[in-house]
Amino acid sequence: MRQRLVPYLLVVPSFILIVTLLMGLSSVLGWSLDDGTGSGATFAQYESLVTNASYRRFFTSSLWLAGVATAVALVLGFPAAYYMETKASPRQRKLIFAALLAMFLSDYVLKMFGLVLILGRTGLVNKLLLWLGVTDEPFRLMFNEFGVLVGLISGILPYMILSLNGVIARLDKRLQEAAALLGAAPWQVFLLITVPLCVPGILAGTMLSFLLSLNSFVTPMLLGGGRVDMIAVFIFDQSINLGNLPLGSAAAGILFLISAAAILALTVAGDRFHRRFQR
Amino acid sequence: MTRSSMPSILQITTFGVLLFMALPNLLILVISFNSAATLAFPPTGLSLKWYANVFSTPSFAVGIKQSLLLAATSCAVSMVLGVLASLAIVRFRFFGRQAANVFVMAPLFVPEIVMGIAMLLWANTVLFISNTAVLVVLHCLIVLPYVVRLVVANLQGMDPNLESAAMLLGARPHQAFLHVTLPLLGKGLLGAAVFAIVMSFHNFTATMFLVGNSPTLPVAAYQYIRTENDPTVAALSTLTMLGGILAVYLMEKWIGLERLVR
Numbered sequence: 001m002r003q004r005l006v007p008y009l010l011v012v013p014s015f016i017l018i019v020t021l022l023m024g025l026s027s028v029l030g031w032s033l034d035d036g037t038g039s040g041a042t043f044a045q046y047e048s049l050v051t052n053a054s055y056r057r058f059f060t061s062s063l064w065l066a067g068v069a070t071a072v073a074l075v076l077g078f079p080a081a082y083y084m085e086t087k088a089s090p091r092q093r094k095l096i097f098a099a100l101l102a103m104f105l106s107d108y109v110l111k112m113f114g115l116v117l118i119l120g121r122t123g124l125v126n127k128l129l130l131w132l133g134v135t136d137e138p139f140r141l142m143f144n145e146f147g148v149l150v151g152l153i154s155g156i157l158p159y160m161i162l163s164l165n166g167v168i169a170r171l172d173k174r175l176q177e178a179a180a181l182l183g184a185a186p187w188q189v190f191l192l193i194t195v196p197l198c199v200p201g202i203l204a205g206t207m208l209s210f211l212l213s214l215n216s217f218v219t220p221m222l223l224g225g226g227r228v229d230m231i232a233v234f235i236f237d238q239s240i241n242l243g244n245l246p247l248g249s250a251a252a253g254i255l256f257l258i259s260a261a262a263i264l265a266l267t268v269a270g271d272r273f274h275r276r277f278q279r
Numbered sequence: 280m281t282r283s284s285m286p287s288i289l290q291i292t293t294f295g296v297l298l299f300m301a302l303p304n305l306l307i308l309v310i311s312f313n314s315a316a317t318l319a320f321p322p323t324g325l326s327l328k329w330y331a332n333v334f335s336t337p338s339f340a341v342g343i344k345q346s347l348l349l350a351a352t353s354c355a356v357s358m359v360l361g362v363l364a365s366l367a368i369v370r371f372r373f374f375g376r377q378a379a380n381v382f383v384m385a386p387l388f389v390p391e392i393v394m395g396i397a398m399l400l401w402a403n404t405v406l407f408i409s410n411t412a413v414l415v416v417l418h419c420l421i422v423l424p425y426v427v428r429l430v431v432a433n434l435q436g437m438d439p440n441l442e443s444a445a446m447l448l449g450a451r452p453h454q455a456f457l458h459v460t461l462p463l464l465g466k467g468l469l470g471a472a473v474f475a476i477v478m479s480f481h482n483f484t485a486t487m488f489l490v491g492n493s494p495t496l497p498v499a500a501y502q503y504i505r506t507e508n509d510p511t512v513a514a515l516s517t518l519t520m521l522g523g524i525l526a527v528y529l530m531e532k533w534i535g536l537e538r539l540v541r
Contacts, residue, residue, distance in 0.1 A: 004373070006367075006371065006452075007367040007370075007371035007373040007376070008367075008373065010363040010364060010366055010367035010371075011363070011364045011367045011368075011379050011383070013359070013360045013363060013364075014360045014361070014363070014364040014382075014383050014423065014427075015379075015382065017360060017416070017419055017420060017423060018382055018383065018385055018386070018420070018423075020398070020401055020416055020420070021385065021386060021389065021394065021397060021398070021401075021420050022385075023401050023404070024394075024396075024397030024398045024399075024400055024401035025389070025393070025397045027397065027400035027401060027403075027404060028393065028396055028397050028400060031400060076292070076296050076299075077296065079288075079289050079292040079293060079296070080292065080293045080296040080297065082289065083289045083290060083292070083293040084293065087289060087290070096293075096297065098527055098531065099297065099300075099301065100300075101527050101530075102520075102523050102524055102527050103300050103301070103304075105477050105481070105523050105526055105527060106304065106481075106519070106520060106523045107481045107497055107500070107516070107519050107523075108481065108483055108497075109483050109497045109500050109501045109504070110307065110497075110500060110512070110515070110516040110519060110520075111303050111304070112303075113303075113307070113500070113504050113512055113513075113516065114302070114303020114304055114306055114307045114516070115303050116318075116504070117303065117306045117307065117310060117318055117513075118302060118303060118306060120318070122317075122318070124302075124306060127321070154299065154300060154303065157296065157299070157300050158300065161296075211390065214390070215390045215391050215392050215484065216484075217392060217483070217484045217487065218483060218484070218501065221501075221505075222501075222504065222505075231392070232392045232484065235392050235393075235396060236392070236395075236487065236488070239396050239399070239488075240488065245400075248396060249396065249400070252390075252392065252393045252396050252397075255390050255392065255393055256389065256390060256393045259388070259389075259390045259393075260388070263388060
């Protein structure tokens with residue numbers, strides 16, 4: 001009998017820790033339904049988030065920016081991961097891998113600061129363009145959506161590439177060769193053989209990148225200068241700066257639901273893919 | 280024809296992508312040695328004064344201390360919790376094992392900003408808890424899933440017969456764990472610990488909700504960037520990059536980089 005209790009005793013400490021998070025999450029739910037009297041519950045906060053256009057903008061704009069950033073990161077990351085796994089020498093590969101990991105582990109705030117040095121009024125790009133005579137006036141490359149997108153993409157690229165190179169490394173080369181032998185053009189091989197085989201990695205990388213972008217706080221603050229609306233900034237402003245915990249909690253609740261829906265959708269897509277191709 | 284031109288396009292894209300990711304760090308490195316008190320290009324002279332300035336800026340001094348303390352504590356706590364939970368998940372067959380596995384991974388599915396506000400509200404319901412203690416709880420939550428994943432992978436790669444052999448020869452279960460499992464896991468544990476420290480040290484978004492008036496290093500850096508305009512933050516970044524490179528080196532040595540992401 002004592003033996004059978006051992007595994008439960010081993011997981012209890014972790015459980016207690018996770019329970020604090022569940023308590024916190026239920027507080028978020030509680031606050032989001034708060035009607036000010038302390039006894040009743042109301043959906044008024046959720047309602048105003050959906051109906052009030054200036055609140056809704058934070059969500060639509062975040063979803064849009066996260067979607068675009070993820071798509072660009074996928075398009076840029078795929079060739080990099082593909083090169084790394086199929087064309088690079090073992091030495092090169094190891095070097096790229098270490099560089100990616102260093103990037104993955106480097107400080108996000110400081111990375112965004114580095115981008116400010118590139119995109120700012122007196123930053124590298126503008127200095128270069130002025131020097132080349134392309135323009136007389138510095139371009140406005142940050143404090144707008146463009147700056148935020150560059151920041152988001154730069155932040156998620158390491159995650160995207162690290163999610164992709166696993167599936168690419170496991171690609172069965174013979175399938176591509178067979179397709180080429182049967183007369184498929186290189187772009188056909190790529191679209192009809194390579195990409196479908198990489199779907200699990202693409203889904204994982206897309207999900208991770210999308211959620212990370214959606215959650216981004218530093219990027220809209222430093223590269224958007226507070227002029228680009230994103231959910232994380234809204235939640236922080238409402239709950240900390242303006243002290244409106246009910247509204248902040250309701251926004252957090254919606255963000256949680258969006259994330260859960262994204263995870264669920266991509267998991268289902270992944271399962272379908274497995275059932276279809278991996279019997 | 281296409282066969283010979285394909286790799287070059289691929290090569291250029293790869294190089295471009297890597298450059299795009301590395302460029303911010305490279306610029307920070309260059310500007311941290313700039314003698315002028317601006318962040319503009321090109322640098323005008325060579326100087327190390329911003330490095331000295333990092334340590335004489337009070338908020339950075341406090342931030343470094345706070346972040347190191349937080350990283351060390353949450354690493355230690357989550358390693359203990361994580362190793363125990365991983366042992367249960369890998370070495371035992373019990374009712375609810377799969378559920379336990381999912382439960383421990385739960386923090387991964389909570390957006391960081393939601394986690395921040397959740398723990399803020401949790402802290403308000405618990406009486407007499409210090410800011411630092413709440414931060415430790417938060418960071419343990421953030422780090423635990425990664426620790427469990429790495430330790431579980433390590434345990435699965437280990438031959439359970441070694442433990443059985445030790446017990447067959449008369450070792451009690453805890454002795455088998457201390458004298459056989461733990462030494463064999465050694466390097467894997469060190470790697471997981473480094474990963475935990477890095478994750479905790481750099482956490483920003485969730486931490487932001489709970490720092491109060493003793494900011495961690497990333498929060499201090501963020502506040503500095505928003506108000507000041509000199510290369511001190513660049514010098515600080517260069518120093519943390521050195522830390523990052525050390526972390527990558529240690530992880531490669533102890534668990535292998537491949538293992539970390541697969």
